[in-house]
Amino acid sequence: MSLIALNKPFGTICQFSPHETRSSLGDCVKTPGVYPAGRLDADSEGLLLLTDDGALQARIAEPRHKLVKRYWAQVEGAPDEAALTRLANGVDIGGHVTQPCRTAFVDQSDTDALWPRTPPIRYRAAIPTTWIELAITEGKNRQVRRMTAAVGFPTLRLVRVAIGALDIFTLGLAPGESVEVESRAPWQRVR
Missing domain, CATH: 3.30.70.1560 (Alpha-L RNA-binding motif)
Incomplete structure (x- = not known):
């Protein structure tokens, strides 16, 4: 199971397939089989989590979990x-x-x-x-x-x-950089 933290750059769209005029997640993350857990619009920047685990993706993205x-x-x-x-x-x-x-x-x-x-x-x-x-x-x-x-x-x-408790500053990611993080860490329980 993979969980990747990405500092999504301004102008990048939250899809892996190539786009005619914008960069996509595929330009930043080369790990196959991961998908964004939630989205950021192209004009927004910052922390985006990607995973290959559907249950974890739901835990991060769905409002009922109150993350x-x-x-x-x-x-x-x-x-x-x-x-x-x-x-x-x-x-x-x-x-x-x-x-x-x-x-x-x-x-x-x-x-x-x-x-x-x-x-x-x-x-x-x-x-x-x-x-x-x-x-x-x-x-x-x-x-x-x-x-x-x-x-x-x-x-x-x-x-x-x-x-949750994962923040972009502690991770030290510049725009376009990513790092694998612990997928079952206590950061998920922070409210």
Whole structure:
């Protein structure tokens, strides 16, 4: 049984088959027979787990297992505590109200651990950006982006920094790098 942690680069699609205009997981991971346990859209970066074990894939990806996934979102504007509280309590993202989640501001010095994005986000001198963290157990399509937009702060950059207790910084992976990790480790029990 294999479990691979990948730092999915910006612009890479979550499929192994080649794509005409984008890189795919096959450009990053050469291990045969593994599939992503959950997805990150092409515009999102960070930790993605791949496995050849269907039960483990379900344990990681399915919301009923409540495995926490932490995201750092660089949003346009300067949200206040009230905006974070709204996110934490659940917001309507168009036909679905999100489950309660944990939210926090990310200290600017902590973002120094992130790699530069290529291409960089758009920069506008008159509009500040702020990094926030959301720890969710759901996985609706583009959920974090839809959540931040629902409270008036569109996401400019989105990085999944952790799944359970596995985090991208401890793993030390640069974009496109992967490493095999213990598949039955205690990291799965973290909430």
